[in-house]
Amino acid sequence: MRVAIVGATGAVGHELMKVLAESHKQGLLNITEVQLYASARSQGKTLNFAGQDLTVQTTPEGPIPADVVLASAGASISKALAHQWASDGAVVIDNSSAFRYDADVPLVVPEVNGEAALTHQGIIANPNCTTAIAVLAVAPIHRKYGVKRMIVSTYQATSGAGQKGMDELIEQTRVYLSGGEVSHHEFVHPIPFNVIPHIDVFQDNGYTKEEMKVAWETRKILGDDSLNISCTAVRIPTLRTHSEAITLELSTPAVPSEVRALLSTAAGVEVRDDPAQNLYPMPITASGKYDVEVGRIRQSLVFDGGIDLFVSGDQLLKGAALNAVQIAEYLQAQGALG
Amino acid sequence: MRVAIVGATGAVGHELMKVLAESHKQGLLNITEVQLYASARSQGKTLNFAGQDLTVQTTPEGPIPADVVLASAGASISKALAHQWASDGAVVIDNSSAFRYDADVPLVVPEVNGEAALTHQGIIANPNCTTAIAVLAVAPIHRKYGVKRMIVSTYQATSGAGQKGMDELIEQTRVYLSGGEVSHHEFVHPIPFNVIPHIDVFQDNGYTKEEMKVAWETRKILGDDSLNISCTAVRIPTLRTHSEAITLELSTPAVPSEVRALLSTAAGVEVRDDPAQNLYPMPITASGKYDVEVGRIRQSLVFDGGIDLFVSGDQLLKGAALNAVQIAEYLQAQGALG
Numbered sequence: 040m041r042v043a044i045v046g047a048t049g050a051v052g053h054e055l056m057k058v059l060a061e062s063h064k065q066g067l068l069n070i071t072e073v074q075l076y077a078s079a080r081s082q083g084k085t086l087n088f089a090g091q092d093l094t095v096q097t098t099p100e101g102p103i104p105a106d107v108v109l110a111s112a113g114a115s116i117s118k119a120l121a122h123q124w125a126s127d128g129a130v131v132i133d134n135s136s137a138f139r140y141d142a143d144v145p146l147v148v149p150e151v152n153g154e155a156a157l158t159h160q161g162i163i164a165n166p167n168c169t170t171a172i173a174v175l176a177v178a179p180i181h182r183k184y185g186v187k188r189m190i191v192s193t194y195q196a197t198s199g200a201g202q203k204g205m206d207e208l209i210e211q212t213r214v215y216l217s218g219g220e221v222s223h224h225e226f227v228h229p230i231p232f233n234v235i236p237h238i239d240v241f242q243d244n245g246y247t248k249e250e251m252k253v254a255w256e257t258r259k260i261l262g263d264d265s266l267n268i269s270c271t272a273v274r275i276p277t278l279r280t281h282s283e284a285i286t287l288e289l290s291t292p293a294v295p296s297e298v299r300a301l302l303s304t305a306a307g308v309e310v311r312d313d314p315a316q317n318l319y320p321m322p323i324t325a326s327g328k329y330d331v332e333v334g335r336i337r338q339s340l341v342f343d344g345g346i347d348l349f350v351s352g353d354q355l356l357k358g359a360a361l362n363a364v365q366i367a368e369y370l371q372a373q374g375a376l377g
Numbered sequence: 378m379r380v381a382i383v384g385a386t387g388a389v390g391h392e393l394m395k396v397l398a399e400s401h402k403q404g405l406l407n408i409t410e411v412q413l414y415a416s417a418r419s420q421g422k423t424l425n426f427a428g429q430d431l432t433v434q435t436t437p438e439g440p441i442p443a444d445v446v447l448a449s450a451g452a453s454i455s456k457a458l459a460h461q462w463a464s465d466g467a468v469v470i471d472n473s474s475a476f477r478y479d480a481d482v483p484l485v486v487p488e489v490n491g492e493a494a495l496t497h498q499g500i501i502a503n504p505n506c507t508t509a510i511a512v513l514a515v516a517p518i519h520r521k522y523g524v525k526r527m528i529v530s531t532y533q534a535t536s537g538a539g540q541k542g543m544d545e546l547i548e549q550t551r552v553y554l555s556g557g558e559v560s561h562h563e564f565v566h567p568i569p570f571n572v573i574p575h576i577d578v579f580q581d582n583g584y585t586k587e588e589m590k591v592a593w594e595t596r597k598i599l600g601d602d603s604l605n606i607s608c609t610a611v612r613i614p615t616l617r618t619h620s621e622a623i624t625l626e627l628s629t630p631a632v633p634s635e636v637r638a639l640l641s642t643a644a645g646v647e648v649r650d651d652p653a654q655n656l657y658p659m660p661i662t663a664s665g666k667y668d669v670e671v672g673r674i675r676q677s678l679v680f681d682g683g684i685d686l687f688v689s690g691d692q693l694l695k696g697a698a699l700n701a702v703q704i705a706e707y708l709q710a711q712g713a714l715g
Contacts, residue, residue, distance in 0.1 A: 188679040188680075189679070190528050190624050190679055192530030192609070192622040194532070194572050194611065194613065208570075209554065212550060212554065213554060216547065216550065216551060216554070227655050228655070228659060228661065229661060232546075232614065232615045232616050232660070232661075233615065233659055233660050233661045234532050234613070234615060234620045234659055234660050234689070235659060236620070236622070236657050236658065236659070236672075236673055236687045237652070237655065237657060241652040241653070244675065244676065245633060245652065245673070245674070245675030245676070246675060246678070254678060267678060267679040268678065268679065269624060269677055269678040269679045269685060271530070271622035271624075271673070271685065271687060273532065273620075273622065273687075275532065275572070275613050275614075275615075276570065276613075276614050276615065277570045277571065277572060277613075277614065278570050282572045282574070282611075284530040284574075284609035284611065286528050286607060286609075295583060314575070314579040314583065315579070317565050317566070317575065319574050319575060320574065321566060321571055321572060321573060321574070322570070322571050322572050323566065323567060323570075323571045334574075335574055335583070335609070336583070337582065337583030337584060338582065338583070339607055340584070340592060340605060340606065340607040341526040341527070341528055341605040341606065341607045342526075347607060347609065349574045349609060349611075351572070
C-alpha cells in the first residue's frame with residue numbers, strides 16, 4: 040500500500056510517521072511506499088521513516104499517487120486541495136475540521152463507528168482530538184445505558200496548538216523562571232502557569248468552536264442527534280495529553296463497578312481507576328500511550344444513576360495520528376483499500 | 378481591636394498580614410494590636426506588619442488575649458486548640474475544615490450569608506477556597522433563579538498546598554527543564570506539566586474530600602440542602618488562583634445577558650466577559666485581586682434556561698485570608714466585636 044503524509048513536518052506528521060512505522064512493523068498496515076509532503080518551505084528536507092531517509096516534497100495541487108493520504112496540514116489547505124488529492128482514487132483521511140460536518144463525509148473513530156468509513160466518497164474525517172478521546176470512554180456507556188446529557192470540562196495541552204505551542208510553553212516558562220517578561224504568539228495570552236478558557240474562535244452563542252466541535256462531533260460519531268452535550272474547553276500549561284472531566288446523565292441507571300467492568304473490555308481504553316493506590320488518569324502516564332486512560336469512575340451526585348469520570352488521552356496519538364492510521368488499518372482489514 | 382494570627386508564617390498567614398494592614402489603612406478594621414503565632418520552630422522569627430517588626434510566638438494551648446483570632450494552622454491544630462483560644466472571649470475565625478460541618482459553627486462568606494456570623498459561639502468557619510470562590514458567583518444566581526443542579530470542574534493552583542506547593546512547582550519545573558528527574562513531596566505525583574485529579578483524601582463514594590467540601594459547604598452557605606452539587610477537583614501546574622468551570626440547572630430560566638447584569642452588581646465579583654476582546658477570567662489577571670473574576674457566561678446546552686460560566690479567584694485571598702478578614706470587618710461593623 041502506498042501511503043502519503045501531507046503536513047509531514049508538523050507535530051502530528053511526526054507522530055504519523057512513528058505510528059505508521061509501528062503499524063507496518065506489527066503487520067497491520069502493509070506499506071510499500073511512503074510519500075512525504077509539506078509546504079514549499081520544507082521542500083527537500085529529509086525525514087527518517089523506519090530507518091529510511093525520505094525527501095519532503097511540496098504538497099501537490101492535484102492528485103496524489105497513493106492509496107491513502109493522511110492529511111494534517113490545516114483546514115484551509117484541506118478544504119482547497121483534498122478533493123484534488125483524492126481525484127485519482129486515493130482515500131484522504133483528513134485530520135482538519137474542513138469536512139467533519141459534511142453529510143457525505145464519514146467522521147470516524149474505528150473502535151466506535153468504523154463501518155462508517157466504508158461509506159466514504161474519497162474523504163474520511165478524523166475527529167477533533169478532544170472528541171476522539173472522550174468518545175472512546177462514552178460510546179460503550181452510551182450503547183449500554185443511553186447518554187442523555189454529557190457535560191465536559193477539558194484540560195488541554197499546548198501541543199493541541201502543534202509543536203510551536205509546546206515550544207512556546209517551554210521557552211516562556213524559562214523566561215518566567217528567570218524573571219523575564221513572558222510573551223506569547225501561539226496563544227492569545229501568556230501560557231506559563233496560566234489557564235486560558237479560550238481555544239479556537241468564539242461562536243455567536245458564546246461557546247468556542249472547540250467547545251462546539253465536541254458537541255457536534257460526538258453526536259455525529261455516536262449517530263445520535265438527541266444527545267445534549269456541553270463543553271468548556273480550557274488550555275493549561277501542559278505539553279502533551281488532554282484530560283477531561285465528564286458528567287453523564289443516563290437513560291438506564293448505572294453503577295460505577297458495572298461501568299468499570301464495561302470499560303475494561305472496551306477497545307482503545309485503559310481503565311486506570313484505583314484511588315487507594317493513587318491510580319487515575321494523568322498526562323504523565325497517558326502521554327505516548329495508544330490507549331486512553333479512564334478513571335475516577337463514580338456515581339454522579341447530580342443525576343440519579345448517572346456517572347462521573349475523568350479521561351487522559353495523548354491527543355497527538357488517539358486524538359490525531361493514531362486514529363488516522365487506525366482508519367487506514369480498518370479499511371485495509373475490510374479489503375476496502377487498493 | 379486586638380487581632381491574633383495563628384499560622385502567621387504560612388502562605389495564608391502571609392496574605393492575612395497584607396490584607397489586615399490594608400483593611401486597617403482603609404479604616405475598615407480598627408486594629409490596635411497584632412499578635413503572631415506559629416509552631417515552636419518559628420518562635421522568635423520576626424515578621425513585618427504595616428512597617429512594624431513583630432516577633433512570632435509559639436501557638437498557645439490556652440486562651441489567646443485578642444478580640445479576633447485568625448487561624449490558619451491546619452485542621453488538627455484547630456480541632457485540638459480553637460475552643461481554648463476562644464475561651465477568654467476571642468472570636469476564632471478558622472480557615473481549616475475542622476468545624477465547617479458542625480451545626481453550631483457558622484460557615485460564612487460575608488457577601489452571601491454575613492448575618493450567620495452573628496450566631497457564633499466563639500468559632501466561625503472560613504470555607505474551603507474552591508467553595509468561597511464559586512459561591513460568590515452562584516449565590517446571586519441562586520437567589521434570583523434557584524439553582525437545582527451545579528456541576529463544577531476545578532483548575533486548582535499549587536498554592537492550595539501552601540508555600541511549599543508553589544515552591545515544589547517552581548523547583549521541579551526547573552529540574553524538568555534542565556533534563557533532570559522530577560521528584561515530588563507536597564503532591565502525590567510530579568506536578569510540572571502534569572494534571573492530578575486528586576486533592577485531599579478519597580471518600581468511600583469515590584469522590585475526594587475536596588470535591589465533597591464543595592458540595593457540603595455550598596449547601597450550608599446557601600442554606601439549601603436540596604441543592605444537587607457534583608465536583609471534580611483537579612490540581613494543575615499554576616502557582617496561584619483557582620479556576621472553575623460551572624454548569625447550572627435553574628428553576629427559573631435565565632438568559633446570559635440578565636445573569637451578566639445581575640453579577641455586575643454583585644459584591645466581591647468582577648464580571649470579565651467580553652470574548653470579542655479576549656476578556657475572560659484567568660489566573661494571570663485574577664491573582665492578587667480581591668474580587669473573583671466571572672466570565673464565559675453563556676446559555677447551557679444541556680439544561681433549558683441553564684447557565685454555564687467560568688470563574689477565577691485568588692484562593693489565598695477570597696478563598697482564605699481576605700474572606701477571614703472580611704468576616705472580622707462584618708462583625709465589627711455590626712458592633713459584634715470587643
